[in-house]
Amino acid sequence: MTPELQERIEQIASRYPSRRSALLPALHLVQRESNGYVDGAQLAAVAELIGVPVSEAFGVQSYYTMFERRPVGKFHLQVDTNIPAMLAGAEEIVAQLERSLDIRVGETTPDGLFTLSTVECLASCGTCPVIQVNDGYYESMTPQRTDALIASLRRGVLPDLPVQANFGSVCNVLLKRRGTPNATSLAVYRQTGGYRALPIALAKKPAEIVAEVKASNIRGRGGAGFPAGVKWSFLAKNTGKPTYLICNADEGEPGTFKDRQIMEYDPHLLIEGMTIAGYAIGANLGFIYIRGEFAWIAAILEKAIAEARQAGMLGRDILGRGFDYDLVVHVGAGAYVCGEETALIESLEGKRGNPRLKPPFPAVVGLYGCPTIVNNVETLASVPFIVEHGAAAFMHIGTANNFGPKIFGISGHVRRPGTYEYPLGTPLATLLDAAGGVDGRLKAVIVGGLSVPILTAAEAEGLIMDYDSCLKSGTMLGSGGIMVMNESTSIPRVALRAIRFYAHESCGQCTPCRQGSHTVATLLDKVVAGRGTLADLDLVVRLCRTIKGTTLCPTGEAFATPIEAMVTKFRDEFAALVR
Amino acid sequence: MLSLTINDRTIEAEEGETILSAARRAGIEIPTLCAVKGLPPTGACRICVVEVAGFGGLVPSCSYPVAAGMKVQTHSPRALEARKTIVELLLADHPDDCLYCARNNACELQTLAQGLGIRQRRYRGTSLPIRLDVSSPGIIRDQAKCVLCGRCVAVCTQVVVNDVLEFGNRGAKAKIVCDADRPMGLSTCVQCGACVEACPVGALVFKEQMNCMPDGRMQTTRVTCPYCGVGCQIDMHHKDGKWIYSTATAANAEKQPNQGLLCVKGRFGLDFQNHEERLTTPMIRKDGALVAASWDEALDFAATRLGEVKAAHGPDAIGFLSSAKVTNEENFAMMRLARGVIGTNNLDHCARL
Numbered sequence: 001m002t003p004e005l006q007e008r009i010e011q012i013a014s015r016y017p018s019r020r021s022a023l024l025p026a027l028h029l030v031q032r033e034s035n036g037y038v039d040g041a042q043l044a045a046v047a048e049l050i051g052v053p054v055s056e057a058f059g060v061q062s063y064y065t066m067f068e069r070r071p072v073g074k075f076h077l078q079v080d081t082n083i084p085a086m087l088a089g090a091e092e093i094v095a096q097l098e099r100s101l102d103i104r105v106g107e108t109t110p111d112g113l114f115t116l117s118t119v120e121c122l123a124s125c126g127t128c129p130v131i132q133v134n135d136g137y138y139e140s141m142t143p144q145r146t147d148a149l150i151a152s153l154r155r156g157v158l159p160d161l162p163v164q165a166n167f168g169s170v171c172n173v174l175l176k177r178r179g180t181p182n183a184t185s186l187a188v189y190r191q192t193g194g195y196r197a198l199p200i201a202l203a204k205k206p207a208e209i210v211a212e213v214k215a216s217n218i219r220g221r222g223g224a225g226f227p228a229g230v231k232w233s234f235l236a237k238n239t240g241k242p243t244y245l246i247c248n249a250d251e252g253e254p255g256t257f258k259d260r261q262i263m264e265y266d267p268h269l270l271i272e273g274m275t276i277a278g279y280a281i282g283a284n285l286g287f288i289y290i291r292g293e294f295a296w297i298a299a300i301l302e303k304a305i306a307e308a309r310q311a312g313m314l315g316r317d318i319l320g321r322g323f324d325y326d327l328v329v330h331v332g333a334g335a336y337v338c339g340e341e342t343a344l345i346e347s348l349e350g351k352r353g354n355p356r357l358k359p360p361f362p363a364v365v366g367l368y369g370c371p372t373i374v375n376n377v378e379t380l381a382s383v384p385f386i387v388e389h390g391a392a393a394f395m396h397i398g399t400a401n402n403f404g405p406k407i408f409g410i411s412g413h414v415r416r417p418g419t420y421e422y423p424l425g426t427p428l429a430t431l432l433d434a435a436g437g438v439d440g441r442l443k444a445v446i447v448g449g450l451s452v453p454i455l456t457a458a459e460a461e462g463l464i465m466d467y468d469s470c471l472k473s474g475t476m477l478g479s480g481g482i483m484v485m486n487e488s489t490s491i492p493r494v495a496l497r498a499i500r501f502y503a504h505e506s507c508g509q510c511t512p513c514r515q516g517s518h519t520v521a522t523l524l525d526k527v528v529a530g531r532g533t534l535a536d537l538d539l540v541v542r543l544c545r546t547i548k549g550t551t552l553c554p555t556g557e558a559f560a561t562p563i564e565a566m567v568t569k570f571r572d573e574f575a576a577l578v579r
Numbered sequence: 580m581l582s583l584t585i586n587d588r589t590i591e592a593e594e595g596e597t598i599l600s601a602a603r604r605a606g607i608e609i610p611t612l613c614a615v616k617g618l619p620p621t622g623a624c625r626i627c628v629v630e631v632a633g634f635g636g637l638v639p640s641c642s643y644p645v646a647a648g649m650k651v652q653t654h655s656p657r658a659l660e661a662r663k664t665i666v667e668l669l670l671a672d673h674p675d676d677c678l679y680c681a682r683n684n685a686c687e688l689q690t691l692a693q694g695l696g697i698r699q700r701r702y703r704g705t706s707l708p709i710r711l712d713v714s715s716p717g718i719i720r721d722q723a724k725c726v727l728c729g730r731c732v733a734v735c736t737q738v739v740v741n742d743v744l745e746f747g748n749r750g751a752k753a754k755i756v757c758d759a760d761r762p763m764g765l766s767t768c769v770q771c772g773a774c775v776e777a778c779p780v781g782a783l784v785f786k787e788q789m790n791c792m793p794d795g796r797m798q799t800t801r802v803t804c805p806y807c808g809v810g811c812q813i814d815m816h817h818k819d820g821k822w823i824y825s826t827a828t829a830a831n832a833e834k835q836p837n838q839g840l841l842c843v844k845g846r847f848g849l850d851f852q853n854h855e856e857r858l859t860t861p862m863i864r865k866d867g868a869l870v871a872a873s874w875d876e877a878l879d880f881a882a883t884r885l886g887e888v889k890a891a892h893g894p895d896a897i898g899f900l901s902s903a904k905v906t907n908e909e910n911f912a913m914m915r916l917a918r919g920v921i922g923t924n925n926l927d928h929c930a931r932l
Contacts, residue, residue: 357639507749515668515671515704
């Protein structure tokens with residue numbers, strides 16, 4: 001390792017209260033500097049520099065999918081093949097790439113130019129198919145655009161292929177600046193009403209802010225829908241330890257691509273929300289844990305943070321009010337489970353992203369053993385509105401117990417897939433209309449990200465999109481990632497793709513999730529390949545029912561619930577495939 | 580103190596105690612696979628899940644704290660079904676070679692499966708193609724049999740603190756690695772063997788175990804380690820007069836100086852027992868040749884001659900050399916013999932072996 005590289009790792013390490021946290025960023029850095037992979041000798045050097053045993057460094061490196069241990073091509077093409085991508089024709093793109101590069105998935109071209117991989121959801125569901133090339137995304141890929149991409153890469157040029165992403169807002173809270181040019185700059189953010197809430201907040205007592213957020217009844221937008229203000233009030237008091245705020249920006253639930261709309265197009269909204277939240281809970285340091293694939297969005301955030309710091313909105317004595325607060329952007333490395341808050345904390349501490357046992361909860365024992373609040377991007381980005389306009393104004397949007405605006409990501413078989421900000425409690429039909437209507441006849445819909453039970457067209461009739469109504473209708477609002485499937489969709493294939501995702505993403509820590517997801521995948525693979533029996537289908541359902549409630553973290557439910565729903569609700573379609 | 584009910588029995592428990600601990604104290608057995616005595620629970624295997632009234636999901640008894648008024652069912656149909664399914668899932672990928680396994684009849688997975696009435700294989704996984712790791716001098720690793728309970732990692736990192744074993748990869752591809760996925764013999768492992776003792780199945784065994792099925796002729800004798808002065812207690816497992824392998828004495832382990840641990844010497848360094856040139860009786864030199872003698876004969880001979888030398892030349896004509904291979908108590912006895920009986924300070928010791 002060169003002294004210059006060591007110096008850069010030292011710089012990164014100095015940003016964290018614990019040196020160990022620099023392990024993931026250090027591995028990213030070394031990988032980038034050494035042809036896209038980190039070999040054993042480099043790993044040992046990084047381990048020694050950070051001060052962890054080689055075994056632990058290897059455990060971390062081999063846990064995250066973005067860390068390569070063997071050489072990869074100059075251009076690493078990673079095609080998202082998860083459900084929304086599959087519905088948009090990603091498999092055809094993979095086949096096309098295999099043909100034009102004359103390699104199979106997992107291989108590298110003999111000239112060392114290209115490696116082709118398939119990957120899990122890249123949170124680009126509205127602009128699928130998507131190919132990640134090294135650190136960037138190429139979205140809305142058609143066969144023609146794919147050819148153009150390959151032709152350009154052969155010339156050694158990462159081309160600029162413009163993307164038309166659909167969006168709309170009737171609330172103008174979270175997607176207010178979507179479409180405004182240069183909205184990532186502090187100047188435009190201010191001109192359009194930004195940083196009005198922060199001085200209001202800093203003029204009040206932290207407890208008043210907590211009370212206001214609690215009064216707004218905002219429910220966590222990550223998926224669980226737990227009231228954010230109540231979560232804040234669980235913080236352990238007088239521990240003598242620092243309190244941390246973490247923004248969960250690990251957006252990885254298939255079908256979900258809402259948080260990136262805020263971070264990519266309105267980063268200051270998140271920064272302002274996090275500063276207010278940090279002030280409210282008594283934190284002086286906040287982290288944005290962003291998924292590794294969003295490297296360029298992390299750069300947007302870094303730039304915005306630097307700008308805010310320069311303008312006195314972050315750093316020492318913010319706005320002259322005596323409040324010190326700063327933000328660190330921490331980039332993940334490819335692990336769905338890190339969206340679970342305790343796994344996220346482990347990952348932020350430089351470890352394998354294994355969820356922790358609860359209790360204790362992060363509000364009591366979180367990051368570095370200190371009281372910690374973990375909130376989703378969308379939740380934190382709603383805070384400035386609540387502070388500026390008051391809880392009552394927030395509760396004016398939405399329905400009882402389900403207040404506020406929500407970004408719905410609509411993907412699959414609709415004419416204008418994209419992100420749409422509507423009040424909670426909006427009928428599904430309205431949202432589908434906003435997305436241009438169903439392309440063909442609706443067969444089924446998953447309304448809250450992949451982990452919630454699928455609804456048949458009949459069940460989706462009249463569905464109201466809020467936490468309580470979805471629960472009443474036998475599903476969950478989750479992250480608000482709506483995946484629409486028309487009559488051409490094979491539910492058994494969707495189920496197989498879904499369970500393969502969970503089997504790939506299971507951390508492997510607890511038996512029912514590790515072995516269960518793997519076993520269900522094996523059974524469904526048999527069924528879809530025409531080698532299965534009805535008994536196999538019964539085993540799948542039985543396994544799913546038993547696994548629910550036995551796993552260490554919610555990932556067990558996350559796969560058992562939707563798979564059980566798919567097999568039971570579309571049993572005829574599965575049964576038609578068995579021997 | 581607080582009280583809760585487990586299986587409809589009222590039980591007193593300490594604040595902060597786990598359900599498992601409270602249950603075991605009350606004589607209610609809940610099976611576990613990943614728990615390591617004295618170490619924090621990992622909650623990984625989920626075998627110990629129990630039903631708690633008012634909870635939607637099952638609760639891992641190894642890690643969940645008791646609460647006043649809690650109502651626990653350890654063997655409800657739901658808990659048993661979950662436990663059985665978990666063991667079945669572990670067996671789905673497990674090789675079918677119990678007959679040839681060194682842990683046959685001493686395997687926790689086997690015992691669990693038997694106890695839960697598992698008589699057939701409902702699930703079949705796709706076993707990983709895994710080769711035996713025979714690279715190290717004393718330990719054989721068979722990852723195909725690994726149930727990923729993490730006990731070996733826990734003892735290696737938290738008890739021995741050698742930090743060699745760790746989890747690598749994730750999901751169904753997860754496996755235990757040495758350093759950066761090196762063969763054990765090429766890793767920084769010092770062959771203390773604590774991981775083998777921690778392993779509930781046949782994934783980690785001592786090489787010598789492979790050649791010797793546990794059967795009626797197998798015997799265990801507790802000895803004090805003949806190496807350094809710690810006084811580690813060893814259970815020597817031997818058969819037909821031959822030493823096979825050693826484990827740290829398990830009975831009252833926490834009261835032993837080694838607390839269930841051994842180093843590489845105590846673990847593997849007792850093979851001299853089996854050497855054909857090893858002395859097995861006292862020998863007396865007669866007419867220039869060594870002749871086997873009984874202990875009485877030998878001791879009488881030594882006492883007589885020592886007495887003669889002392890009478891003729893005084894006590895300081897005699898010196899005593901003791902050994903680190905014997906216990907502190909035996910060295911003390913030697914000192915008393917030298918100073919108290921013979922009356923000399925000519926006493927030395929070979930320090931350390």
